[in-house]
Amino acid sequence: MKLTLDGVGHAFLGRAVFENIDLSLAEGEVVALIGPSGCGKTTLLQIAAGLLEPLRGRVRRAYRRHAVVFQEPRLLPWMTARDNIAYGLRAAGSGKRSQAETAERRAAEVGLQAGDLDKYPAELSGGMRQRTAVARAFAVDPDVVFFDEPFTAVDVGLKRTLQNLVIEAAARDHFSALFVTHDLSEAVRVAHRLVVLSNRTRGIVANRVIAGTPGTRRDRMIFETIEGWSRDPVFCELFDNERQHAL
Numbered sequence: 001m002k003l004t005l006d007g008v009g010h011a012f013l014g015r016a017v018f019e020n021i022d023l024s025l026a027e028g029e030v031v032a033l034i035g036p037s038g039c040g041k042t043t044l045l046q047i048a049a050g051l052l053e054p055l056r057g058r059v060r061r062a063y064r065r066h067a068v069v070f071q072e073p074r075l076l077p078w079m080t081a082r083d084n085i086a087y088g089l090r091a092a093g094s095g096k097r098s099q100a101e102t103a104e105r106r107a108a109e110v111g112l113q114a115g116d117l118d119k120y121p122a123e124l125s126g127g128m129r130q131r132t133a134v135a136r137a138f139a140v141d142p143d144v145v146f147f148d149e150p151f152t153a154v155d156v157g158l159k160r161t162l163q164n165l166v167i168e169a170a171a172r173d174h175f176s177a178l179f180v181t182h183d184l185s186e187a188v189r190v191a192h193r194l195v196v197l198s199n200r201t202r203g204i205v206a207n208r209v210i211a212g213t214p215g216t217r218r219d220r221m222i223f224e225t226i227e228g229w230s231r232d233p234v235f236c237e238l239f240d241n242e243r244q245h246a247l
């Protein structure tokens with residue numbers, strides 16, 4: 001296992017968010033973490049990534065490097081797209097020339113044009129900024145990538161393109177990933193396994209291996225999988241949530 005959470009619990013100001021979470025990521029495995037707003041997905045991701053110390057339980061990491069992609073791109077505004085992508089490489093101490101080469105290769109992989117690389121974040125579109133953030137994460141050759149609703153703010157067409165980039169990169173580079181999302185169809189597209197976190201029980205209510213391999217599932221299969229789950233009680237909080245959004 002690349003990452004193991006063992007009996008992890010957390011609370012803010014004495015209010016429990018979740019208790020007794022056991023979760024692991026195998027090598028090359030993409031796990032989607034889904035659950036209603038406020039159930040603690042971001043908190044759990046931050047604990048898994050070492051950005052937050054859990055109150056209870058332990059986290060074991062068996063990898064060298066990880067990267068995080070947040071919902072907002074979090075680029076440094078005074079740096080060009082190229083320098084933002086290369087940022088983690090500078091910290092790792094690689095040479096200037098190899099930094100630039102890696103940044104350009106990673107930029108091309110996420111569909112950025114050469115001309116975009118000299119632009120500053122303010123000169124990029126929202127979609128281009130998020131591509132830059134994904135390229136910056138992949139540039140460090142991570143063994144594990146943490147995604148916190150990375151594509152929630154982008155439009156539907158681009159969302160699919162960015163999901164495909166993640167699927168291709170995971171298959172090519174064999175990183176493991178924890179992918180937080182609100183979107184069940186996104187989860188079923190990108191992940192090998194789905195973990196559902198509940199507000200009511202403050203824990204994991206479902207842990208399902210998704211049939212097939214990311215990137216090879218047809219839209220119909222994705223639709224039917226979600227259709228099937230919509231009748232399953234462990235998913236009801238998610239669907240309640242969606243119904244509320246629809247109203």
Ligand SMILES: Nc1ncnc2c1ncn2[C@@H]1O[C@H](COP(=O)(O)OP(=O)(O)OP(=O)(O)O)[C@@H](O)[C@H]1O
Nearest residue numbers: 012013017035036037038039040041042043044182
């Ligand atoms: N720094 C903090 N201080 C106090 N409470 C916090 C803090 N961060 C999160 N919380 C609380 O912990 C709970 C879980 O928050 P978290 O952000 O992990 O939820 P989430 O599942 O990621 O929600 P969303 O889907 O809306 O992003 C919420 O009740 C939130 O108000």
Ligand SMILES: [Mg+2]
Nearest residue numbers: 041042043148
């Ligand atoms: Mg969140």
